[in-house]
Amino acid sequence: xxxxxxxxxxxxxxxxxxxxxDRPAGEAPDAGAPASxxxxxxxxxxxxxxxRAKGFVQCGVSQGLPGFSNPDxxxxxxxxxxxxxxxxxxxxxxxxxxxxxxxxxxxxxFTALQSGEIDVLSRNTTFSMSRDTNxxxxxxxxxxxxxxxxxxxxxxxxxxxxxLDGATVCxxxxxxxxxxxxxxxxxxxxxxxxxxxxxxxxxVAAYDAGRCDVYTTDQSGLYADRLKLQKPDEHMILPExxxxxxxxxxxRQGDAQWADIVRWTHNAMLTAEELGVTKSNVEEMLGSPNPxxxxxxxxxxxxxxxxxxxxxxxxxxxxxxGNYGEVFERTVGLGSPLQIxxxxxxxxxxxxxQYAPPIR
Amino acid sequence: xxxxxxxxxxxxxxxERVQQxxxxxxxxxxxxxxxxxxxxxxxxxxxxxxxxxxxxxQQIASGFGFLDTTSGFVxxxxxxxxxxxxxxxxxxxxxxxxxxxxxxxxxxxATVLGFAIGIARLSSNWLLSRFATxxxxxxxxxxxxxxxxxxxxxxxxxLPFPQEAFSIGQLIFLDNRGLHFPMLAYGxxxxxxxxPELGRFNFAGGAxxxxxxxSLLLALTLYTAAFIAEIVRxxxxxxxxxxIEAARALGLNxxxxxxxxxxxxxxxxxxxxxxxQYLNLTKNSSLAVFIAYPELVSIAGITLNQTGQAxxxxxxxxxxxxxxxxxxxxxxNLYYARTEVxxx
Numbered sequence: 001x002x003x004x005x006x007x008x009x010x011x012x013x014x015x016x017x018x019x020x021x022d023r024p025a026g027e028a029p030d031a032g033a034p035a036s037x038x039x040x041x042x043x044x045x046x047x048x049x050x051x052r053a054k055g056f057v058q059c060g061v062s063q064g065l066p067g068f069s070n071p072d073x074x075x076x077x078x079x080x081x082x083x084x085x086x087x088x089x090x091x092x093x094x095x096x097x098x099x100x101x102x103x104x105x106x107x108x109x110f111t112a113l114q115s116g117e118i119d120v121l122s123r124n125t126t127f128s129m130s131r132d133t134n135x136x137x138x139x140x141x142x143x144x145x146x147x148x149x150x151x152x153x154x155x156x157x158x159x160x161x162x163x164l165d166g167a168t169v170c171x172x173x174x175x176x177x178x179x180x181x182x183x184x185x186x187x188x189x190x191x192x193x194x195x196x197x198x199x200x201x202x203x204v205a206a207y208d209a210g211r212c213d214v215y216t217t218d219q220s221g222l223y224a225d226r227l228k229l230q231k232p233d234e235h236m237i238l239p240e241x242x243x244x245x246x247x248x249x250x251x252r253q254g255d256a257q258w259a260d261i262v263r264w265t266h267n268a269m270l271t272a273e274e275l276g277v278t279k280s281n282v283e284e285m286l287g288s289p290n291p292x293x294x295x296x297x298x299x300x301x302x303x304x305x306x307x308x309x310x311x312x313x314x315x316x317x318x319x320x321x322g323n324y325g326e327v328f329e330r331t332v333g334l335g336s337p338l339q340i341x342x343x344x345x346x347x348x349x350x351x352x353x354q355y356a357p358p359i360r
Numbered sequence: 361x362x363x364x365x366x367x368x369x370x371x372x373x374x375x376e377r378v379q380q381x382x383x384x385x386x387x388x389x390x391x392x393x394x395x396x397x398x399x400x401x402x403x404x405x406x407x408x409x410x411x412x413x414x415x416x417x418q419q420i421a422s423g424f425g426f427l428d429t430t431s432g433f434v435x436x437x438x439x440x441x442x443x444x445x446x447x448x449x450x451x452x453x454x455x456x457x458x459x460x461x462x463x464x465x466x467x468x469x470a471t472v473l474g475f476a477i478g479i480a481r482l483s484s485n486w487l488l489s490r491f492a493t494x495x496x497x498x499x500x501x502x503x504x505x506x507x508x509x510x511x512x513x514x515x516x517x518x519l520p521f522p523q524e525a526f527s528i529g530q531l532i533f534l535d536n537r538g539l540h541f542p543m544l545a546y547g548x549x550x551x552x553x554x555x556p557e558l559g560r561f562n563f564a565g566g567a568x569x570x571x572x573x574x575s576l577l578l579a580l581t582l583y584t585a586a587f588i589a590e591i592v593r594x595x596x597x598x599x600x601x602x603x604i605e606a607a608r609a610l611g612l613n614x615x616x617x618x619x620x621x622x623x624x625x626x627x628x629x630x631x632x633x634x635x636x637q638y639l640n641l642t643k644n645s646s647l648a649v650f651i652a653y654p655e656l657v658s659i660a661g662i663t664l665n666q667t668g669q670a671x672x673x674x675x676x677x678x679x680x681x682x683x684x685x686x687x688x689x690x691x692x693n694l695y696y697a698r699t700e701v702x703x704x
Contacts, residue, residue, distance in 0.1 A: 107665045114418060114668075135668040136418035156561075167561040168537060173658065174665030182434045182444045193436040193537075193562065195572070197652045198661065206652070209516040210536045211571065213561045253419055 047258035059085035060118035066224040067332035091313040096320035140263035145344035147241035149219035170212035268314040270356035272323035279322040455659030474588025499586035512575040543567035572653035595626035635692040
């Protein structure tokens, strides 16, 4: 009898625990609680409340892609995607250090976001329609305009992708890259063999070992991975760009306020660059008479309040992380080993595609 | 034991009837099991409901409709027809056949090698038995994934590019794209022999076995054989020495003793744990995802990532493995029944 009793108790506890998880955090308390701030922000914001409660932003990054998200020799995450996570933390907490990183494979990333394991996915992820609509997530911007390219050995004598009939191609499985390369070869009626690996480290190792003639991924990734090869100088990147790969952060669908915070973090970094506000001069800029700068830095208007964060949100981003141009240069640009030109990622005022809606 | 139910008189009160049921061993058993069954079903149902509600709230599509949609990705290593315009269902089938291809060949090879090494370990030849012992201790104490990586990248780096491929009589070629050999093919002019020929990048024509398949097969075979060898040794040692001595006394030679006296009895001990090793080999083949051999789990992973249907895709993969394992067990149990020694 004691056994059955114990089992029944265990069952009740288990079921109780299940029921607990059923309720989305923060939803029920809102129902009867008196409106604290009286603002619209208080009614939604499940993610923001949860992030505030735990004291940090949980950010999904890659398992190591130099320039984008890559741990350095002391285990600190570096790269443009990791810096973006810090910018979100700065906007919320005024402290760029309040972020924890989760390294995710390309296969794990969406499930991690859907299940609530991470709050923001900032992991060189292509913004595409099917992902935006079917996977229960929302892309909130593009922090790097990329395109898929191909790398070959110089001694193969290939000058253009149209000569690749019969080649063996290595790539990451389960990515848009894999689909694009199939489309490209099919469109050009070229024959090819595909070897698709789960992790990019293995793709690079297999290409380096001679398993394939071609390595294809986003062009930024090719530049980054070429550094990992035994003899980087013996490889070249073909001129063809075979797809549009707008890489950007995404959040879970259904929390518009959280999406706004992440979206405007990116916009604030662009606006800061456009207005010439940098990490080093942001303190002086507090004294600027320019109304646009004053609105950005929270001296005029209450733009932060609308997001549910403090009005100095953008000031914190620039002070602790920097503007978009600064981050770009030190992670992937000319100030980094990758040496990638701004190209499409220049501000619209410089002929690029990076354009932020006005803060007003 | 008396049968309480038959003695229950119509005059007994409800409480007494309940007491009767409760104190009757059989009925109480049914009652408790029934309650437990309902509780388990309820838990399962509430989990399922929870999942579907959460999926609906997050606006994630669910259901198996995706199986008919075009997959769009290429699978180069395959044994059945498939193109990027085929459906996800077809892609999963390609993966299933690839899993079978490595599991079946692996089981046969591991059995042969495992029996040989197991018997060698008991050999009176010092060199042979020490070799077998070292093999077993080395192979079964290193994680399988490491062995797969070692074989794959180790072998890949030593093999030449197609232009400098090793060749046997200009018909069979070995390079870092795999093993190429002639194959009978059916074309417009009927049956003909397709011979591998070097193109600009690779060999075309003939049959091609990829380095991924070769290294996975080799790693699974070598690893599982080490375990099988120990099972075989245990089986042989379980046969009483008296039996062997008696057989020798009858004038049977060593081979015949092993074949007619030792093995029939040892198999009774060997088969149940051997079945587990077969199941392990089949399931371990899923480690192929790390070296780009497109078996079921790898294709399921790609499908999962393209469609986002994690629960559906993973349940398909689990059901397939479960079915494969149960079928293997069934076959082995049937064989086990045949090894039944009369009078034992």
